[in-house]
Amino acid sequence: MWARTTLALALVVALAGCSADDPAPRSAPSGGPLEDPVAVEPTPALLAWQDTGVAAGTPYAKGPEWDASTVDGRSRVDLRSGDRTLSVAAGRGRTISEVLMDAGRVVVVRQDTAERASSRVTVVDLASGDRREITQPPAASGGSWALTGGDLHYSTYGDARAYCLATYALDDDKGEDGWCAPARTGFSGLTASEHGIGVMTFDDARPVACRTANLLDDAGTPQPVEGPADCVAWDVAATADGAVWSEVTDPSRQEEAHFRASADGAFFDLGPGTTGSLVPCGDSVFFVRDPQDSDEPARLVRWTPDRTLEVAYESASVGNAFLGEPACAEGVLTLSAFGEEGDESVWASVAE
Numbered sequence: 001m002w003a004r005t006t007l008a009l010a011l012v013v014a015l016a017g018c019s020a021d022d023p024a025p026r027s028a029p030s031g032g033p034l035e036d037p038v039a040v041e042p043t044p045a046l047l048a049w050q051d052t053g054v055a056a057g058t059p060y061a062k063g064p065e066w067d068a069s070t071v072d073g074r075s076r077v078d079l080r081s082g083d084r085t086l087s088v089a090a091g092r093g094r095t096i097s098e099v100l101m102d103a104g105r106v107v108v109v110r111q112d113t114a115e116r117a118s119s120r121v122t123v124v125d126l127a128s129g130d131r132r133e134i135t136q137p138p139a140a141s142g143g144s145w146a147l148t149g150g151d152l153h154y155s156t157y158g159d160a161r162a163y164c165l166a167t168y169a170l171d172d173d174k175g176e177d178g179w180c181a182p183a184r185t186g187f188s189g190l191t192a193s194e195h196g197i198g199v200m201t202f203d204d205a206r207p208v209a210c211r212t213a214n215l216l217d218d219a220g221t222p223q224p225v226e227g228p229a230d231c232v233a234w235d236v237a238a239t240a241d242g243a244v245w246s247e248v249t250d251p252s253r254q255e256e257a258h259f260r261a262s263a264d265g266a267f268f269d270l271g272p273g274t275t276g277s278l279v280p281c282g283d284s285v286f287f288v289r290d291p292q293d294s295d296e297p298a299r300l301v302r303w304t305p306d307r308t309l310e311v312a313y314e315s316a317s318v319g320n321a322f323l324g325e326p327a328c329a330e331g332v333l334t335l336s337a338f339g340e341e342g343d344e345s346v347w348a349s350v351a352e
Helices: 006-013
Strands: 058-061 067-071 076-081 084-089 094-101 103-112 119-125 131-139 146-148 151-157 163-169 172-179 185-193 194-201 211-216 222-226 233-238 242-247 256-263 267-273 280-281 284-289 297-303 309-318 322-324 325-330 332-339 344-349
Touching: 058 094, 058 325, 058 332, 067 094, 067 151, 076 103, 084 103, 084 119, 094 146, 103 322, 131 151, 131 163, 131 172, 151 185, 163 185, 172 284, 185 233, 185 280, 211 242, 233 256, 233 280, 242 284, 267 284, 267 297, 280 325, 297 322, 297 332, 309 322, 309 344
Parallel strands: 146 185, 211 233
Antiparallel strands: 058 067, 067 076, 076 084, 094 103, 103 119, 119 131, 146 151, 151 163, 163 172, 185 194, 194 211, 194 233, 211 222, 233 242, 242 256, 256 267, 280 284, 284 297, 297 309, 322 332, 325 332, 332 344
16 A cells, blocks of 8 residues: 655664665555546556567467467467476367466466357366366356466356356465356456456446446455446456456447546546456556547556556557557466567567
8 A cells, every 4th residue: 555755764874874875765646536536647657568479369368488379270279388288178169268367377367159058168287287177166158257376266057047256366276166146247358467356347228338347345245336437347367455347338338438436435537448458467457448530559558566657669660550458377468469560579578
């Protein structure tokens, strides 16, 4: 949590031996009230992007030592680290739908192409190459996935086909059912970091569902985030001192959103962005912003723990340009960009 500088703290620092030459402590920018959030403009702070070596749009994940490419029409995922290679096949009647990675493992989700059977989940130990299957709780076909701190979060089915949130502790090799969505409701858009688990819940209202941005409490139950207007929330991710979320106000343009953030009870306006692109990575939260004018590039924007907004990536193309959904594995981001000046697939370490 962010500390506020007080006179008492200043006196303690002085007594500890700070001289007049010591730099002044850096204070985080203050936000505004909910009804009048402080608008934040992004400043350039490009990460050190490198080419992944795969074609743009190829499902790809990269960690600190290993990378994973989904190939042959999602029928196989290839894992590489230097001269070492491993592969996981989707199997007959299945496709690779998710690949999640941490420092020591890769989780490969193999979805039934007919979407009738449960997804099959393989965990690969990268050090030994050993594999095991996650069977309990069984994974629902489709749904969203998130991995952080050795815990895998995904959807499963409970009693009477209730749509529920499961957690599997990879270190302990144990899984358990958690919160189940009430009848005629569901959830999607899982995000996970050391600061918490985000999820969007929705009902079956027509023509437009009512959507709510939530963070899970200590009991694993979704609790609405303070800030989003009723029924228009979309993406959501926890931060050290609050949350970042998006709102979609035009049901006919669901890809277009407006992003906002909270921090210690204050609120910030982060500007436009693309739904489905919000991802925590390292110490920050990132989202995609499409070109806002014919002479602007597509950008990857970063909300930092210092409550600053930064441009972490810009496409070479302007106007008719767009970015794929960013992915993160142990502090390493991967991203595909598309446009008239050429496509590219790149990666960068958030910590550098």
